[in-house]
Amino acid sequence: MFPESTKSYSYEECKATADWLLAQGPVRPQVGIVCGSGLGGLAEMLKDQLVINYSDIPNFPQSTVHGHAGKLVFGTLKGKPCVCMQGRFHLYEGYPIQKITMPIRVFKLLGVETVLLTNAAGGLNQDYNVGDMMVIKDHINIPGFAGNNPLVGRNDERFGVRFPCVSDAYDRDLQELALEVADELGFSFMQKGVYCVLGGPSFETIAECRMLRTLGADAVGMSTAHEVIVARHCGLRVFALSLITNKSVMDYDSEKKANHEEVLETAELRAAQLEKLIANMVSRIETGNNNTQ
Numbered sequence: 001m002f003p004e005s006t007k008s009y010s011y012e013e014c015k016a017t018a019d020w021l022l023a024q025g026p027v028r029p030q031v032g033i034v035c036g037s038g039l040g041g042l043a044e045m046l047k048d049q050l051v052i053n054y055s056d057i058p059n060f061p062q063s064t065v066h067g068h069a070g071k072l073v074f075g076t077l078k079g080k081p082c083v084c085m086q087g088r089f090h091l092y093e094g095y096p097i098q099k100i101t102m103p104i105r106v107f108k109l110l111g112v113e114t115v116l117l118t119n120a121a122g123g124l125n126q127d128y129n130v131g132d133m134m135v136i137k138d139h140i141n142i143p144g145f146a147g148n149n150p151l152v153g154r155n156d157e158r159f160g161v162r163f164p165c166v167s168d169a170y171d172r173d174l175q176e177l178a179l180e181v182a183d184e185l186g187f188s189f190m191q192k193g194v195y196c197v198l199g200g201p202s203f204e205t206i207a208e209c210r211m212l213r214t215l216g217a218d219a220v221g222m223s224t225a226h227e228v229i230v231a232r233h234c235g236l237r238v239f240a241l242s243l244i245t246n247k248s249v250m251d252y253d254s255e256k257k258a259n260h261e262e263v264l265e266t267a268e269l270r271a272a273q274l275e276k277l278i279a280n281m282v283s284r285i286e287t288g289n290n291n292t293q
C-alpha cells in the first residue's frame, strides 16, 4: 500500500536495535540528548561512558556531515542515566524522513522519557544576535506542507496514535526550566521563539528568509522538527534549543553569505555555555514516571 520511499522501520526493527544497544552495557537511559551541528561536546560531559559508533549499530544510519561525529554515547550526567546522539541525520543527506527519525523511536524503546534536542540555526528575527540561544516554543514544518512528514505510512499503535497532536509539542515546564537555569547562570543571550525547518542543504535565498519571517518564524534550520514529531507521537517529553549561529540574510545590499564554517565557529564559541545549560537542566528534570504523553 505504501511505496518503499515512505517505509517506516517496523516496531520489531526498532526493538531489535534497542535490545542490541541494551545488551552492550548497564546504562538504562531516562534522558536522550541530540547534538546539533558542532555541539557534540555535550556528549563529552557524560560520566562512565559507553561509546558506540553508528556504523556498529544494527539498522542505524551513518553520519555524513562535518560537525556530526556519528557516535552514540551512554553514561550519566549529574547522576541521571542518559544517551546522547553525537551527530544527527538530515533530509539533505538523502535518507528517507523515517530513517532520520528512527533513533528517536529507539530512544523510546531504551526507556527514555525526555528528549533534549539542540541545533544550529539562522536568526530570522532581526533582534537576535549571533550566539543567542533560542528556546523553541513551536515550529513550522515546511517539508510537512508537501507531505514529507515522518509519520507518513502505516501507523503502528504501539508507538502512538494515527493523528497525534503537536500544538503542545514543546513542553512548557521545560521551556521555563531552561530560562530559569539560564538566568541562574547569568546568561544574557536567551530568546524564545519559533523554529522553521527546511530540507536544505542549500541555505535560504533572501526572498525565502523574508517569507519565513513573515510567516512567524524566528529561526531557520534543517532538522529537529521531524524528530520532535516522532518523539511526541511515541509520548516523549520534548525540549529543543537553537543556537543562533548566523544571522539570516534579509537584505539585497548585504554582502553576508551563510556558510557551514561560520555555523561551526559559533557553535564552538558557545559550546561550553550550552553544555552547562543542558547539564543543569538534566539535573533538575523529573524522571522515573514513564507516563509522559
Ligand SMILES: O=P(O)(O)O[C@@H]1C[C@H](O)[C@@H](CO)O1
Binding pocket: 035, 036, 037, 065, 088, 090, 118, 119, 120, 121, 200, 221, 222, 223, 224, 259, 260, 263
Ligand atoms: O543538525 P543541525 O540542525 O544543528 O545542523 C544545521 C543545519 C545543517 O545541517 C547545518 C548547516 O550549517 O547546521
